[in-house]
Structures are given as structure tokens and as C-alpha cells.
Amino acid sequence: MTDANTNGIGRLEAELRAGPTIDGAVGDLLETFVRHAAERGIADVVFATTPSPVGEITIAATVEGVVAVGWDTDRLLAKLAVAxxxxxxxxxxxxxxxxxxxAEYFDGTRLSFDLPIDWSLTTGFRRGVLQELATVPFGTIVTYKDLAERVHSPKAARAVGSAMAANPLPLVVPCHRVLQSGGALGNYGGGDGPPTKAWLLRHEGVDLSGRGSTSF
Amino acid sequence: MNLPPFEAVLRDNALDVRRYLVAGVGPQEADDCFQDVMLSALNAYPALRDATNLRGWLFTIAYRKTIDVHRRGARRRVLVAAAAAEPEVPVAHPSPPDDELWVAVRELPPKQRAAVLHRFLHDLPYREIAAIIGCSEAAARQNVRAGLAALREVYQR
Incomplete structure (x- = not known):
């Protein structure tokens, strides 16, 4: 009797552990959820990833527009959750x-992005620099010094450099088109760093022969 | 308070919350209840003061929502019974057949139901079960025991 009883309990517990039969993918539920959240105005930041020749890219947006672009999804999302x-x-x-x-940019069929932008992750001088940089066209390069002059702060090349480093919208705001005054490639924070910057510039038809990737 | 992106909370818990809801309110109600739980959670999320047990927090919301579903179900059953008493009105569609065990689980009192599900579906310690259903650890243990005893009776019929 004890044996039968124990087996009965064992079977009951095993079936409870196994859980009920579930139909349909949870993905469908999550899609519906995001739609409901957006309708209620509580999907504050949305994101999606997209493949590219320089690695998977994450794009994030608010109701205002695209707010951030980046390579390291988890790090980017954690940053957005706080900021x-x-x-x-x-x-x-x-x-x-x-x-x-x-995708069109990477195919070479799109020369400029036409997207609403939410600039809220950048303020003051840096925002001014990035907004100016956003007007530098596909396939052209400027130097940190040029950019400093264009925002009427000719001596602020270094500050322009840090504005680049803090660019929340790489690719869309083309910090890869900014080189050092001596002609060196300079740094890049996205993807694999300077090699990604070089790839992007070659993709845009810029001749990089004779340029080093380090500063002089 | 540095909260992780809600997406991470979803990624880590959506499957378990869904399993809990299918077990606790049945497949027909589970999808709507899932939306209800997650929207409440998302709505309240930025004001959350403690991110150390996000799973427990979600399950506490789910516990309350399942009680709402059962309450609505009971009200509907009263209405259906009243309607059935009137010969003119057609009787409501019967629910599709469901596994006897899970029907029995859904008939448990709320605390026993939640305690049994968290104990066996999610392997939660009694301390966490107690926090979710709002009772002492000893009471959580007792709820699991009483729930199992009731299920055993149905199960051995």
C-alpha cells in the first residue's frame, strides 16, 4: 500500500512538474504585447537588430525618432534603460x-538617411557638432579641425573628438567620415573599431591608401 | 535605481509566466491574462524600487491577475446557470475537453493553486512562494501540502 501510494504521489508531482500542454509560440504573444504597449503609450524605447557587413547593428527609437545606434546590443539597451x-x-x-x-545604405543604394532623430542623448556643444556632422555627405571626409571650424569653435578640435566618441547615432550621424588633420584614420568606437571605419569609408568610395590607423 | 531593460525581464520570464497562466487559468484565458500581466508590469516598472527579484515581482502580479480571472469565471458561471434555467435561451458552449489534473488544479483555492504551481512548475523555494502569495513560509508549505492532498484525491478517483 505504501509503495502504491508513493508511486501515486510521485506520478502526480511528476505531471505537475511537466506542466500543461501549451499551444502556439510565445513569440506571437510578445508581438501582441508590444503592440498593446505602444497603443497605451508605454513602449518608451523600442529597438530592433539588423544584419550588416560590419556586424549586427541595433537601432533604438522613441516616439520622437531614432535615438541610438550601436553594435553591442546588451550594453546599448542597458545604457538606454538608465538614460x-x-x-x-x-x-x-x-x-x-x-x-x-x-540595409539600403549597406547595399550602396542609399546615400543619406531620411529618419526622424531624437537628439536627447546628446546636449549642448556636442549636439551642435553632431548636427553639423549629420550634413557631411556620403563619400566625403572632414577633419576634426574642419568640423570645429564649422561650428565656429576653431580651437575645439579635441572637444569635437570627444563629441565623436560620444556619438549615440553612429552611421546615421556619420562620425566615420571624420579623420585626423594629419590624414590619419583616427579612432572609431563602433564595430571592430578603426577597421570598421576604414571599411565604411571604402564602401563610400573614399581612397584610404597611405593612411595609417593611428594618430601622428 | 538601475533597472535592466524590460526586454530582459520578458526574455527571462515570458515562458514561465505563460506556463503558470495556462496551468492556473486554462488555455482559453491564458493569452489575455498574459497581456494583462505584462502590461501591468510594464506600466509599473519604472517606479519599481527593488530589482533584486524581478521574477518574484512578475509572479506576484500574475497571482493577482489569475485571481481576477477566476472571479470573473465564477460570475459568468452564475450567469450561465441563470440563463440555462430559462428554456428559451440556448446553453453556452461547453469548454473543450482539458486534462483532468489541470482542471483540478484550477479548482484549488487561489493560495493553494499558486503555491502548488510555483513549487512544482518553477521549483521555487517556500520563502519565495510565501512572498508571492503574501503569507508566512510555514503557511506556504501548508498550502502546497493541502493543494497536493486535494489533487491526489481527484487524481486517484
Whole structure:
């Protein structure tokens, strides 16, 4: 009797542990959830990833527009959760347009991005520099010094450099088009660093022969 | 308070919350209840003061929502019974057949139901179960025991 009883309990517990039968993928539920969240205005930051020749890229947006672009998804999302809102959700459909434009840029069929931008992750001087940089066209290069002059602070090349380093919108705001005054490639924070910068410039048809990747 | 992105909370817990809801309120109610739980959680998330047990926090919300579902179900059953008493009104559709064990689980009192599910579906320690259903650790243990005893009776019929 004890044996039968123990087996009965064992079977009951095993079935409880196994759980009920579940139909349908959780992915569908999550898609519906993100839609509901957006309708209620509580999807503060949405993101999606997209493949590219220089590695997977994450694009994040608020209701204002694209707010951040980056390579390291987890790090980027953690940063956005602190800087903007912890209500960070994946929403591929809301980023359809941005993902498509990104793919076109890498195909070479798009020379400039036409996306609403949320500049809220950058302020003051740095925002001014980045907004000026956003007007530098595909396939052209400027130096840190040029850019400093263009924002009427000719002596601020170094500060321009740090504005580049803090660019929350690489690719869309083309910090890869900024080189050092001596002609060296300079640094790059995205992807694999300077090799990614070189790849992007070659992709845009810039001749990099004779340029080193380090500063003089 | 540095909260992780809500996406990470979803990624880590969506499957477990869903399993808990299918077990606790049944497959027909589970999807809507899932939306209800997650929207409440997302809404409250930025004001959360303690990120050390996000899973327990989600399950506490899920516990309350399952109680709501059962309460609505009970009200509906009263209405259906009243309607059935009227010969003109057609009787509501019967639910599709469901596994006897899970039907029995859904018939447990709320605390026993939640305690049994968290104990066996998620292997939660009694301390965490107690926090979710709002009772002492000893009471959580007692709820699991009483729930199992009730299920055993149904199960051995």
C-alpha cells in the first residue's frame, strides 16, 4: 500500500512538474504585447537588430525618432534603460523603415538617411557638432579641425573628438567620415573599431591608401 | 535605481509566466491574462524600487491577475446557470475537453493553486512562494501540502 501510494504521489508531482500542454509560440504573444504597449503609450524605447557587413547593428527609437545606434546590443539597451526609460522593448515593425534604410545604405543604394532623430542623448556643444556632422555627405571626409571650424569653435578640435566618441547615432550621424588633420584614420568606437571605419569609408568610395590607423 | 531593460525581464520570464497562466487559468484565458500581466508590469516598472527579484515581482502580479480571472469565471458561471434555467435561451458552449489534473488544479483555492504551481512548475523555494502569495513560509508549505492532498484525491478517483 505504501509503495502504491508513493508511486501515486510521485506520478502526480511528476505531471505537475511537466506542466500543461501549451499551444502556439510565445513569440506571437510578445508581438501582441508590444503592440498593446505602444497603443497605451508605454513602449518608451523600442529597438530592433539588423544584419550588416560590419556586424549586427541595433537601432533604438522613441516616439520622437531614432535615438541610438550601436553594435553591442546588451550594453546599448542597458545604457538606454538608465538614460531614457527602463521600458525598453523589441519592436521590429516600428523600426521597419530604419532597418530598410540601413540595409539600403549597406547595399550602396542609399546615400543619406531620411529618419526622424531624437537628439536627447546628446546636449549642448556636442549636439551642435553632431548636427553639423549629420550634413557631411556620403563619400566625403572632414577633419576634426574642419568640423570645429564649422561650428565656429576653431580651437575645439579635441572637444569635437570627444563629441565623436560620444556619438549615440553612429552611421546615421556619420562620425566615420571624420579623420585626423594629419590624414590619419583616427579612432572609431563602433564595430571592430578603426577597421570598421576604414571599411565604411571604402564602401563610400573614399581612397584610404597611405593612411595609417593611428594618430601622428 | 538601475533597472535592466524590460526586454530582459520578458526574455527571462515570458515562458514561465505563460506556463503558470495556462496551468492556473486554462488555455482559453491564458493569452489575455498574459497581456494583462505584462502590461501591468510594464506600466509599473519604472517606479519599481527593488530589482533584486524581478521574477518574484512578475509572479506576484500574475497571482493577482489569475485571481481576477477566476472571479470573473465564477460570475459568468452564475450567469450561465441563470440563463440555462430559462428554456428559451440556448446553453453556452461547453469548454473543450482539458486534462483532468489541470482542471483540478484550477479548482484549488487561489493560495493553494499558486503555491502548488510555483513549487512544482518553477521549483521555487517556500520563502519565495510565501512572498508571492503574501503569507508566512510555514503557511506556504501548508498550502502546497493541502493543494497536493486535494489533487491526489481527484487524481486517484
Amino acid at each position: 531614457l526609460s527602463p521600458r525598453v522593448l523589441e519592436d521590429r515593425s516600428r523600426l521597419d523603415d530604419a532597418r530598410r534604410q540601413m
